[in-house]
Amino acid sequence: MAPRRAAHSREATGAQEEPRRGASGLLQAARAAAERAYAPYSGMNIGAAVRTVKGGVYTGCNVENASYGLTSCAERNAIFAAVAGEGPAMRIAELAIHANANSAPPCGACRQVIREFGPEAKVIFPLDGEARTITVPELLPLPFRLS
Numbered sequence: 001m002a003p004r005r006a007a008h009s010r011e012a013t014g015a016q017e018e019p020r021r022g023a024s025g026l027l028q029a030a031r032a033a034a035e036r037a038y039a040p041y042s043g044m045n046i047g048a049a050v051r052t053v054k055g056g057v058y059t060g061c062n063v064e065n066a067s068y069g070l071t072s073c074a075e076r077n078a079i080f081a082a083v084a085g086e087g088p089a090m091r092i093a094e095l096a097i098h099a100n101a102n103s104a105p106p107c108g109a110c111r112q113v114i115r116e117f118g119p120e121a122k123v124i125f126p127l128d129g130e131a132r133t134i135t136v137p138e139l140l141p142l143p144f145r146l147s
C-alpha cells in the first residue's frame, strides 16, 4: 500500500470510549482508532483497544515520525492511555489490534509492555487475515524482569 499523507492533524487518542462488550466490540474500537493513525511513512494504520479489568476501554493508534525511532505503536499508546485513565494499578483484561494489513502481531517492545500490565490478558490481532487470540505467556514466554 502506498504511504498515506495525513490530510489533517492526527494524534494518538487517549479518549475513553463507551465500553463495549465482547471481543468484537473491542475490535470495532481498535478499527476506529486505526482510522486516526498517523502513518505517512509505512502506510500501515494500526489501532489498538484495551479493555481493563475494571471494564474501561481505551484506544490508541500508531503515530509515526520522520525520525523513525520516535514512532509510537498503537498498543503502547492505548496502554498508556489506560494508565492515565485508571492509574498505576490498571490491569489489561483484553487487548485487540486492528490493522490495514493481513498480519499485525504486537512488536517486541509492545509485548513487554503488555506483559507488565496484563500478564493474564488475552491479545487479539490479525494473523494471515484472521483474528487470532492468544495469551500473554504465548506472546512473550520469557519477559524481561528486574530481579
Ligand SMILES: [Zn+2]
Residues within 6 Å of the ligand: 073, 074, 075, 076, 106, 107, 108, 109, 110, 111
Ligand atoms: Zn509495538
